[in-house]
Amino acid sequence: MGVLVVIGGVASAVWMGLLAVSGASLDPKIYRSPRRRLFAAMAGIFLASALLYGYPALLGGAPTAAWSGLMILSLVSLVPRRSTVEGDSPPDPRPFDERDHVLSRMHLAAGSPEEEDYYRRRPDRRGEDETLRSLPAMGDPATPAYHPGAALEVDSLFAVVRRIGVLPSASPGAADRTPAWVRARAEEVARGLGAVAVGVSSLRPGDLYSHAADRRGDYGEEIVTDHTRAIVFAVEMDADRVEMAPSLQATVESASGYLRAAGIGSAVAEVVARAGGDARLHRSGDYQIVLPPLAARAGLGEIGMMGLLVTESWGPRIRLGAVTTDIPLAPDSPGSFGLAEFCRRCGKCALNCPGRAIARAPGRSRGTEKWEVDGDACYAFWRRVGSDCGLCLRVCPYGRAEWPLRNLWRRAVRRRPSLVPLCLAYDDLLYARRPRPLLPGRGSGTFPDG
Numbered sequence: 192m193g194v195l196v197v198i199g200g201v202a203s204a205v206w207m208g209l210l211a212v213s214g215a216s217l218d219p220k221i222y223r224s225p226r227r228r229l230f231a232a233m234a235g236i237f238l239a240s241a242l243l244y245g246y247p248a249l250l251g252g253a254p255t256a257a258w259s260g261l262m263i264l265s266l267v268s269l270v271p272r273r274s275t276v277e278g279d280s281p282p283d284p285r286p287f288d289e290r291d292h293v294l295s296r297m298h299l300a301a302g303s304p305e306e307e308d309y310y311r312r313r314p315d316r317r318g319e320d321e322t323l324r325s326l327p328a329m330g331d332p333a334t335p336a337y338h339p340g341a342a343l344e345v346d347s348l349f350a351v352v353r354r355i356g357v358l359p360s361a362s363p364g365a366a367d368r369t370p371a372w373v374r375a376r377a378e379e380v381a382r383g384l385g386a387v388a389v390g391v392s393s394l395r396p397g398d399l400y401s402h403a404a405d406r407r408g409d410y411g412e413e414i415v416t417d418h419t420r421a422i423v424f425a426v427e428m429d430a431d432r433v434e435m436a437p438s439l440q441a442t443v444e445s446a447s448g449y450l451r452a453a454g455i456g457s458a459v460a461e462v463v464a465r466a467g468g469d470a471r472l473h474r475s476g477d478y479q480i481v482l483p484p485l486a487a488r489a490g491l492g493e494i495g496m497m498g499l500l501v502t503e504s505w506g507p508r509i510r511l512g513a514v515t516t517d518i519p520l521a522p523d524s525p526g527s528f529g530l531a532e533f534c535r536r537c538g539k540c541a542l543n544c545p546g547r548a549i550a551r552a553p554g555r556s557r558g559t560e561k562w563e564v565d566g567d568a569c570y571a572f573w574r575r576v577g578s579d580c581g582l583c584l585r586v587c588p589y590g591r592a593e594w595p596l597r598n599l600w601r602r603a604v605r606r607r608p609s610l611v612p613l614c615l616a617y618d619d620l621l622y623a624r625r626p627r628p629l630l631p632g633r634g635s636g637t638f639p640d641g
Protein backbone atom coordinates (compact mmCIF):
# COMPACT_ATOMS: atom_id res chain seq x y z
CA MET A 192 0.00 0.00 0.00
CA GLY A 193 2.78 2.42 1.01
CA VAL A 194 4.68 1.80 -2.25
CA LEU A 195 1.49 2.22 -4.29
CA VAL A 196 0.79 5.55 -2.62
CA VAL A 197 4.34 6.79 -3.18
CA ILE A 198 4.32 5.80 -6.87
CA GLY A 199 0.79 7.23 -7.21
CA GLY A 200 2.02 10.52 -5.73
CA VAL A 201 4.87 10.63 -8.23
CA ALA A 202 2.47 9.79 -11.11
CA SER A 203 0.14 12.61 -9.99
CA ALA A 204 3.07 15.02 -9.98
CA VAL A 205 4.09 13.87 -13.48
CA TRP A 206 0.52 14.40 -14.69
CA MET A 207 0.45 17.90 -13.25
CA GLY A 208 3.77 18.66 -14.95
CA LEU A 209 2.56 17.32 -18.31
CA LEU A 210 -0.66 19.33 -18.15
CA ALA A 211 1.17 22.48 -17.09
CA VAL A 212 3.79 22.21 -19.85
CA SER A 213 1.11 21.40 -22.43
CA GLY A 214 -0.94 24.43 -21.34
CA ALA A 215 2.10 26.68 -21.33
CA SER A 216 3.03 25.52 -24.86
CA LEU A 217 -0.17 27.03 -26.30
CA ASP A 218 -0.36 30.65 -27.41
CA PRO A 219 -2.82 32.32 -24.96
CA LYS A 220 -4.11 34.69 -27.64
CA ILE A 221 -5.26 31.86 -29.88
CA TYR A 222 -5.85 28.88 -27.59
CA ARG A 223 -7.43 30.57 -24.55
CA SER A 224 -10.02 27.86 -23.86
CA PRO A 225 -7.72 24.81 -24.31
CA ARG A 226 -5.15 26.46 -22.05
CA ARG A 227 -7.77 27.17 -19.41
CA ARG A 228 -8.98 23.58 -19.53
CA LEU A 229 -5.47 22.14 -19.24
CA PHE A 230 -4.67 24.34 -16.26
CA ALA A 231 -8.06 23.49 -14.69
CA ALA A 232 -7.28 19.76 -15.06
CA MET A 233 -3.89 20.35 -13.45
CA ALA A 234 -5.51 22.21 -10.57
CA GLY A 235 -8.06 19.38 -10.17
CA ILE A 236 -5.31 16.76 -9.89
CA PHE A 237 -3.46 18.98 -7.44
CA LEU A 238 -6.49 19.41 -5.19
CA ALA A 239 -7.46 15.72 -5.30
CA SER A 240 -3.87 14.67 -4.57
CA ALA A 241 -3.50 17.21 -1.76
CA LEU A 242 -6.71 15.92 -0.17
CA LEU A 243 -6.03 12.21 -0.61
CA TYR A 244 -2.33 12.21 0.21
CA GLY A 245 -2.38 15.02 2.78
CA TYR A 246 -5.37 13.79 4.76
CA PRO A 247 -5.68 10.04 3.99
CA ALA A 248 -7.58 9.49 7.23
CA LEU A 249 -10.36 11.77 6.02
CA LEU A 250 -11.66 9.35 3.37
CA GLY A 251 -9.91 6.14 4.36
CA GLY A 252 -7.22 4.19 2.51
CA ALA A 253 -9.34 2.84 -0.37
CA PRO A 254 -9.90 6.16 -2.25
CA THR A 255 -6.20 7.01 -1.92
CA ALA A 256 -5.21 3.59 -3.31
CA ALA A 257 -7.79 3.89 -6.14
CA TRP A 258 -6.57 7.37 -7.01
CA SER A 259 -2.95 6.18 -7.02
CA GLY A 260 -3.86 3.24 -9.27
CA LEU A 261 -5.71 5.55 -11.67
CA MET A 262 -2.79 7.98 -11.90
CA ILE A 263 -0.26 5.17 -12.44
CA LEU A 264 -2.33 3.26 -15.03
CA SER A 265 -3.29 6.34 -17.03
CA LEU A 266 0.34 7.41 -17.16
CA VAL A 267 1.61 3.95 -18.10
CA SER A 268 -0.96 3.74 -20.92
CA LEU A 269 0.65 6.81 -22.52
CA VAL A 270 4.22 5.51 -22.41
CA PRO A 271 5.42 5.46 -26.03
CA ARG A 272 6.48 2.15 -27.49
CA ARG A 273 7.91 1.28 -30.83
CA SER A 274 5.17 0.46 -33.29
CA THR A 275 5.04 -3.00 -34.72
CA VAL A 276 2.34 -2.14 -37.24
CA GLU A 277 3.46 -2.21 -40.86
CA GLY A 278 1.67 -0.13 -43.44
CA ASP A 279 0.20 -1.63 -46.57
CA SER A 280 1.44 -0.52 -49.92
CA PRO A 281 -1.80 0.54 -51.60
CA PRO A 282 -2.48 -0.88 -55.05
CA ASP A 283 -1.56 1.23 -58.03
CA PRO A 284 -4.53 3.51 -58.79
CA ARG A 285 -5.71 4.26 -62.30
CA PRO A 286 -4.13 7.52 -63.53
CA PHE A 287 -6.11 10.71 -62.98
CA ASP A 288 -6.56 13.14 -65.87
CA GLU A 289 -5.35 16.56 -64.70
CA ARG A 290 -7.87 18.17 -67.03
CA ASP A 291 -10.66 16.84 -64.77
CA HIS A 292 -9.31 18.65 -61.72
CA VAL A 293 -11.62 21.45 -60.64
CA LEU A 294 -8.81 24.04 -60.64
CA SER A 295 -7.86 23.05 -64.20
CA ARG A 296 -11.49 23.40 -65.29
CA MET A 297 -11.73 26.82 -63.69
CA HIS A 298 -8.63 27.94 -65.63
CA LEU A 299 -10.21 27.18 -69.01
CA ALA A 300 -10.52 30.46 -70.87
CA ALA A 301 -13.98 31.10 -72.34
CA GLY A 302 -14.06 30.31 -76.06
CA SER A 303 -10.55 28.79 -76.09
CA PRO A 304 -9.84 25.57 -78.04
CA GLU A 305 -9.10 23.88 -74.68
CA GLU A 306 -12.52 24.83 -73.33
CA GLU A 307 -14.26 23.58 -76.46
CA ASP A 308 -12.29 20.36 -76.34
CA TYR A 309 -13.05 19.75 -72.68
CA TYR A 310 -16.81 20.26 -72.80
CA ARG A 311 -17.06 18.33 -76.06
CA ARG A 312 -15.64 15.37 -74.17
CA ARG A 313 -17.42 16.15 -70.87
CA PRO A 314 -20.70 17.93 -71.70
CA ASP A 315 -22.11 16.72 -68.35
CA ARG A 316 -19.70 19.06 -66.54
CA ARG A 317 -20.59 22.32 -68.26
CA GLY A 318 -23.61 23.28 -66.11
CA GLU A 319 -21.91 22.51 -62.84
CA ASP A 320 -18.77 24.44 -63.89
CA GLU A 321 -20.77 27.47 -64.95
CA THR A 322 -22.36 27.51 -61.50
CA LEU A 323 -18.90 27.38 -59.91
CA ARG A 324 -17.61 30.20 -62.13
CA SER A 325 -20.57 32.37 -61.15
CA LEU A 326 -19.45 32.31 -57.49
CA PRO A 327 -17.21 35.13 -56.18
CA ALA A 328 -13.53 34.81 -57.09
CA MET A 329 -11.06 33.72 -54.41
CA GLY A 330 -9.92 36.80 -52.53
CA ASP A 331 -12.94 38.82 -53.71
CA PRO A 332 -13.50 41.80 -51.34
CA ALA A 333 -17.16 40.78 -51.08
CA THR A 334 -16.36 37.38 -49.53
CA PRO A 335 -16.57 36.85 -45.76
CA ALA A 336 -12.90 35.85 -45.41
CA TYR A 337 -11.57 38.90 -47.21
CA HIS A 338 -8.63 40.72 -45.65
CA PRO A 339 -6.79 43.24 -47.84
CA GLY A 340 -3.33 42.62 -46.38
CA ALA A 341 -3.67 38.86 -46.55
CA ALA A 342 -5.02 39.03 -50.11
CA LEU A 343 -1.92 40.95 -51.18
CA GLU A 344 0.37 38.47 -49.43
CA VAL A 345 -1.34 35.43 -50.97
CA ASP A 346 -1.11 36.90 -54.49
CA SER A 347 2.53 37.85 -54.00
CA LEU A 348 3.60 34.47 -52.64
CA PHE A 349 1.91 32.53 -55.43
CA ALA A 350 3.45 34.88 -58.01
CA VAL A 351 6.89 33.94 -56.68
CA VAL A 352 6.00 30.22 -56.71
CA ARG A 353 5.07 30.49 -60.39
CA ARG A 354 8.48 31.97 -61.18
CA ILE A 355 10.32 28.91 -59.85
CA GLY A 356 11.36 26.69 -62.77
CA VAL A 357 10.71 22.97 -62.55
CA LEU A 358 13.93 21.89 -64.26
CA PRO A 359 17.38 22.30 -62.68
CA SER A 360 19.77 24.79 -64.23
CA ALA A 361 22.51 22.16 -64.48
CA SER A 362 22.55 19.29 -66.98
CA PRO A 363 23.11 15.88 -65.41
CA GLY A 364 26.69 15.75 -64.17
CA ALA A 365 29.01 12.75 -64.05
CA ALA A 366 27.03 9.70 -62.93
CA ASP A 367 29.72 8.37 -60.64
CA ARG A 368 27.82 8.74 -57.37
CA THR A 369 25.95 5.90 -55.71
CA PRO A 370 22.19 6.28 -55.23
CA ALA A 371 22.68 6.15 -51.46
CA TRP A 372 25.12 9.07 -51.64
CA VAL A 373 22.73 11.12 -53.79
CA ARG A 374 19.85 10.44 -51.45
CA ALA A 375 21.91 11.50 -48.44
CA ARG A 376 22.80 14.81 -50.17
CA ALA A 377 19.21 15.43 -51.26
CA GLU A 378 17.88 14.75 -47.76
CA GLU A 379 20.53 16.90 -46.14
CA VAL A 380 19.68 19.84 -48.39
CA ALA A 381 15.93 19.40 -47.92
CA ARG A 382 16.15 19.18 -44.12
CA GLY A 383 18.65 22.01 -43.98
CA LEU A 384 16.17 24.23 -45.80
CA GLY A 385 13.32 23.36 -43.45
CA ALA A 386 11.72 20.08 -44.59
CA VAL A 387 10.45 18.22 -41.52
CA ALA A 388 10.15 14.84 -43.25
CA VAL A 389 11.80 13.36 -46.34
CA GLY A 390 11.25 9.99 -48.02
CA VAL A 391 11.69 8.20 -51.32
CA SER A 392 9.02 6.32 -53.24
CA SER A 393 9.07 4.34 -56.44
CA LEU A 394 7.15 6.07 -59.22
CA ARG A 395 4.41 4.00 -60.83
CA PRO A 396 2.30 4.86 -63.89
CA GLY A 397 -0.74 5.46 -61.64
CA ASP A 398 1.14 8.20 -59.76
CA LEU A 399 1.30 10.38 -62.87
CA TYR A 400 -1.56 12.41 -64.26
CA SER A 401 -2.62 10.81 -67.51
CA HIS A 402 -2.81 14.12 -69.43
CA ALA A 403 -1.53 17.63 -68.75
CA ALA A 404 -4.06 20.35 -68.07
CA ASP A 405 -2.69 23.81 -68.10
CA ARG A 406 -0.06 26.46 -67.65
CA ARG A 407 2.74 24.64 -69.47
CA GLY A 408 1.46 25.10 -72.99
CA ASP A 409 0.99 21.33 -73.19
CA TYR A 410 -2.76 21.04 -72.66
CA GLY A 411 -4.03 17.56 -73.46
CA GLU A 412 -0.61 16.00 -73.92
CA GLU A 413 -0.07 12.58 -72.43
CA ILE A 414 2.27 12.68 -69.44
CA VAL A 415 5.13 10.22 -69.73
CA THR A 416 8.45 10.07 -67.96
CA ASP A 417 11.40 7.75 -67.61
CA HIS A 418 11.78 8.78 -63.99
CA THR A 419 11.35 5.88 -61.60
CA ARG A 420 11.67 7.52 -58.18
CA ALA A 421 10.20 10.46 -56.29
CA ILE A 422 11.92 12.25 -53.42
CA VAL A 423 8.98 13.51 -51.37
CA PHE A 424 9.22 15.96 -48.49
CA ALA A 425 6.97 17.93 -46.16
CA VAL A 426 7.15 21.42 -44.70
CA GLU A 427 5.25 22.26 -41.54
CA MET A 428 2.53 24.92 -41.54
CA ASP A 429 2.33 27.25 -38.56
CA ALA A 430 -0.27 25.89 -36.13
CA ASP A 431 -1.44 29.32 -34.98
CA ARG A 432 -2.10 30.42 -38.56
CA VAL A 433 -3.94 27.18 -39.38
CA GLU A 434 -6.08 27.81 -36.28
CA MET A 435 -7.41 30.88 -38.10
CA ALA A 436 -8.99 28.76 -40.89
CA PRO A 437 -11.11 29.44 -42.85
CA SER A 438 -9.59 32.86 -43.46
CA LEU A 439 -7.26 34.51 -45.90
CA GLN A 440 -4.70 34.74 -43.09
CA ALA A 441 -4.66 30.93 -43.03
CA THR A 442 -4.35 30.94 -46.83
CA VAL A 443 -1.19 33.03 -46.45
CA GLU A 444 0.24 30.10 -44.51
CA SER A 445 -0.78 27.68 -47.31
CA ALA A 446 0.89 29.90 -49.90
CA SER A 447 3.96 30.19 -47.72
CA GLY A 448 4.09 26.39 -47.43
CA TYR A 449 3.85 26.00 -51.22
CA LEU A 450 6.63 28.54 -51.69
CA ARG A 451 8.90 26.87 -49.14
CA ALA A 452 8.22 23.46 -50.72
CA ALA A 453 8.98 24.82 -54.19
CA GLY A 454 12.23 26.42 -53.00
CA ILE A 455 13.38 23.25 -51.26
CA GLY A 456 12.42 21.12 -54.27
CA SER A 457 14.29 23.43 -56.58
CA ALA A 458 17.47 22.98 -54.52
CA VAL A 459 16.98 19.20 -54.32
CA ALA A 460 16.50 18.96 -58.11
CA GLU A 461 19.72 20.93 -58.59
CA VAL A 462 21.63 18.58 -56.28
CA VAL A 463 20.29 15.49 -58.03
CA ALA A 464 21.15 16.86 -61.47
CA ARG A 465 24.68 17.83 -60.50
CA ALA A 466 25.12 14.35 -58.99
CA GLY A 467 24.38 12.73 -62.32
CA GLY A 468 20.61 12.28 -62.49
CA ASP A 469 17.76 13.63 -64.53
CA ALA A 470 15.47 15.59 -62.19
CA ARG A 471 12.18 17.51 -62.23
CA LEU A 472 10.57 19.56 -59.49
CA HIS A 473 6.81 19.26 -58.96
CA ARG A 474 5.43 22.40 -57.35
CA SER A 475 2.14 24.21 -56.87
CA GLY A 476 0.76 25.04 -60.30
CA ASP A 477 3.01 22.55 -62.08
CA TYR A 478 2.59 18.99 -60.88
CA GLN A 479 2.78 15.92 -63.08
CA ILE A 480 2.15 13.60 -60.13
CA VAL A 481 -0.49 13.09 -57.45
CA LEU A 482 1.45 13.75 -54.26
CA PRO A 483 -0.43 12.36 -51.20
CA PRO A 484 -0.33 8.64 -52.18
CA LEU A 485 3.33 8.98 -53.15
CA ALA A 486 4.12 10.61 -49.81
CA ALA A 487 2.29 7.79 -48.00
CA ARG A 488 4.33 5.19 -49.88
CA ALA A 489 7.50 7.11 -49.03
CA GLY A 490 6.65 6.58 -45.35
CA LEU A 491 5.74 10.19 -44.51
CA GLY A 492 2.27 9.38 -43.18
CA GLU A 493 -1.12 7.97 -44.08
CA ILE A 494 -4.10 9.25 -46.02
CA GLY A 495 -6.74 10.58 -43.65
CA MET A 496 -10.50 10.85 -44.03
CA MET A 497 -10.13 14.33 -45.55
CA GLY A 498 -8.09 12.79 -48.40
CA LEU A 499 -4.84 14.51 -47.41
CA LEU A 500 -1.63 13.09 -46.07
CA VAL A 501 -1.71 13.00 -42.27
CA THR A 502 1.66 12.73 -40.54
CA GLU A 503 1.97 11.38 -37.04
CA SER A 504 3.80 14.44 -35.73
CA TRP A 505 2.14 17.36 -37.53
CA GLY A 506 -1.10 15.79 -38.74
CA PRO A 507 -2.29 17.29 -42.04
CA ARG A 508 -0.69 20.64 -41.09
CA ILE A 509 1.96 20.29 -43.80
CA ARG A 510 2.56 21.04 -47.45
CA LEU A 511 4.20 18.50 -49.72
CA GLY A 512 6.80 18.87 -52.43
CA ALA A 513 8.55 16.37 -54.67
CA VAL A 514 11.37 15.87 -57.13
CA THR A 515 11.29 12.94 -59.54
CA THR A 516 14.43 11.37 -60.93
CA ASP A 517 15.82 8.44 -62.91
CA ILE A 518 18.42 7.62 -60.24
CA PRO A 519 17.40 4.26 -58.67
CA LEU A 520 17.27 5.52 -55.07
CA ALA A 521 16.24 2.87 -52.51
CA PRO A 522 12.54 3.44 -51.76
CA ASP A 523 11.30 3.76 -48.16
CA SER A 524 8.55 1.56 -46.77
CA PRO A 525 5.10 2.87 -45.90
CA GLY A 526 4.37 2.80 -42.18
CA SER A 527 1.19 2.90 -40.14
CA PHE A 528 0.52 4.71 -36.91
CA GLY A 529 -3.08 3.51 -36.73
CA LEU A 530 -4.72 6.39 -38.59
CA ALA A 531 -7.32 4.28 -40.40
CA GLU A 532 -8.78 3.11 -37.10
CA PHE A 533 -8.53 6.58 -35.60
CA CYS A 534 -10.35 8.16 -38.56
CA ARG A 535 -13.12 5.55 -38.41
CA ARG A 536 -13.95 6.68 -34.87
CA CYS A 537 -13.09 10.37 -35.23
CA GLY A 538 -14.76 11.87 -38.30
CA LYS A 539 -14.11 15.39 -36.99
CA CYS A 540 -13.04 16.72 -40.40
CA ALA A 541 -16.24 15.41 -42.02
CA LEU A 542 -18.40 16.76 -39.21
CA ASN A 543 -16.89 20.23 -39.46
CA CYS A 544 -16.54 20.44 -43.25
CA PRO A 545 -18.65 23.46 -44.25
CA GLY A 546 -18.65 22.34 -47.89
CA ARG A 547 -20.03 18.90 -46.96
CA ALA A 548 -17.28 17.47 -49.13
CA ILE A 549 -15.92 14.69 -46.90
CA ALA A 550 -17.66 11.32 -46.79
CA ARG A 551 -17.56 9.41 -43.51
CA ALA A 552 -17.24 6.01 -45.17
CA PRO A 553 -14.56 4.88 -47.60
CA GLY A 554 -15.59 4.41 -51.22
CA ARG A 555 -13.96 3.31 -54.44
CA SER A 556 -12.09 5.83 -56.56
CA ARG A 557 -9.72 5.27 -59.50
CA GLY A 558 -9.93 1.52 -58.88
CA THR A 559 -8.89 1.56 -55.20
CA GLU A 560 -10.76 1.81 -51.89
CA LYS A 561 -10.14 5.13 -50.15
CA TRP A 562 -11.78 7.91 -48.19
CA GLU A 563 -13.84 9.94 -50.63
CA VAL A 564 -13.67 13.72 -50.87
CA ASP A 565 -15.78 15.73 -53.29
CA GLY A 566 -13.23 18.19 -54.71
CA ASP A 567 -15.93 20.24 -56.46
CA ALA A 568 -17.97 20.70 -53.27
CA CYS A 569 -14.80 21.70 -51.41
CA TYR A 570 -13.85 24.22 -54.08
CA ALA A 571 -17.38 25.65 -54.18
CA PHE A 572 -17.02 26.49 -50.49
CA TRP A 573 -13.62 28.10 -51.14
CA ARG A 574 -15.28 30.42 -53.63
CA ARG A 575 -18.19 31.25 -51.30
CA VAL A 576 -15.95 31.97 -48.31
CA GLY A 577 -13.11 33.55 -50.31
CA SER A 578 -10.21 31.49 -48.95
CA ASP A 579 -8.86 27.97 -49.32
CA CYS A 580 -10.81 27.02 -46.15
CA GLY A 581 -8.55 24.49 -44.41
CA LEU A 582 -11.02 23.82 -41.61
CA CYS A 583 -10.35 20.07 -41.97
CA LEU A 584 -6.67 20.77 -41.26
CA ARG A 585 -7.57 22.90 -38.28
CA VAL A 586 -9.80 20.35 -36.51
CA CYS A 587 -7.70 17.20 -37.02
CA PRO A 588 -6.52 15.97 -33.60
CA TYR A 589 -3.18 14.95 -35.13
CA GLY A 590 -2.39 18.55 -36.08
CA ARG A 591 -2.62 20.03 -32.56
CA ALA A 592 0.06 22.37 -31.37
CA GLU A 593 0.37 21.61 -27.69
CA TRP A 594 2.97 19.23 -26.40
CA PRO A 595 4.17 16.94 -24.81
CA LEU A 596 0.79 15.37 -23.99
CA ARG A 597 -0.27 15.21 -27.63
CA ASN A 598 2.90 13.29 -28.56
CA LEU A 599 2.24 10.79 -25.81
CA TRP A 600 -1.34 10.02 -26.83
CA ARG A 601 -0.45 9.80 -30.51
CA ARG A 602 2.11 7.13 -29.79
CA ALA A 603 -0.17 5.42 -27.29
CA VAL A 604 -2.92 4.81 -29.87
CA ARG A 605 -0.42 3.11 -32.15
CA ARG A 606 -0.37 0.04 -30.00
CA ARG A 607 -3.74 0.42 -28.27
CA PRO A 608 -6.55 1.40 -30.64
CA SER A 609 -8.88 1.00 -27.64
CA LEU A 610 -7.47 4.33 -26.40
CA VAL A 611 -8.85 6.21 -29.44
CA PRO A 612 -12.16 7.20 -27.74
CA LEU A 613 -10.17 8.57 -24.78
CA CYS A 614 -7.93 10.60 -27.08
CA LEU A 615 -10.97 11.93 -28.90
CA ALA A 616 -12.62 12.88 -25.61
CA TYR A 617 -9.42 14.71 -24.64
CA ASP A 618 -9.35 16.53 -27.97
CA ASP A 619 -13.05 17.46 -27.78
CA LEU A 620 -12.64 18.71 -24.23
CA LEU A 621 -9.74 20.93 -25.13
CA TYR A 622 -10.67 22.12 -28.60
CA ALA A 623 -14.42 21.38 -28.85
CA ARG A 624 -16.08 18.88 -31.18
CA ARG A 625 -17.29 21.69 -33.43
CA PRO A 626 -15.06 24.75 -32.93
CA ARG A 627 -16.61 28.12 -33.58
CA PRO A 628 -15.89 29.27 -37.12
CA LEU A 629 -13.52 32.23 -37.15
CA LEU A 630 -13.51 34.61 -40.02
CA PRO A 631 -11.07 37.22 -38.74
CA GLY A 632 -11.17 39.27 -41.92
CA ARG A 633 -14.76 40.28 -41.27
CA GLY A 634 -15.17 38.95 -37.75
CA SER A 635 -18.63 37.67 -38.75
CA GLY A 636 -18.08 34.21 -37.28
CA THR A 637 -20.61 32.77 -39.74
CA PHE A 638 -20.29 30.71 -42.89
CA PRO A 639 -22.05 31.44 -46.12
CA ASP A 640 -24.59 28.76 -46.95
CA GLY A 641 -22.89 25.46 -47.75
Ligand code: SF4
Pocket residue numbers: 497540543544545546547548549564568569570572573579580581582583584
Ligand atom coordinates in the same frame (compact mmCIF):
# COMPACT_ATOMS: atom_id res chain seq x y z
S1 SF4 B 1 -10.98 22.57 -47.13
FE1 SF4 B 1 -12.92 23.07 -46.06
S2 SF4 B 1 -14.53 22.61 -47.56
FE2 SF4 B 1 -12.65 21.60 -48.28
S3 SF4 B 1 -12.75 19.52 -47.45
FE3 SF4 B 1 -11.57 20.76 -45.96
S4 SF4 B 1 -13.14 21.48 -44.51
FE4 SF4 B 1 -14.24 20.77 -46.33
Ligand code: SF4
Pocket residue numbers: 495496497501533534535537538539540541583586587588589
Ligand atom coordinates in the same frame (compact mmCIF):
# COMPACT_ATOMS: atom_id res chain seq x y z
S1 SF4 C 1 -9.97 14.86 -38.37
FE1 SF4 C 1 -10.16 12.78 -37.57
S2 SF4 C 1 -11.17 11.66 -39.23
FE2 SF4 C 1 -10.34 13.52 -40.13
S3 SF4 C 1 -8.31 12.95 -40.88
FE3 SF4 C 1 -8.01 13.79 -38.81
S4 SF4 C 1 -8.06 11.96 -37.49
FE4 SF4 C 1 -8.95 11.34 -39.47
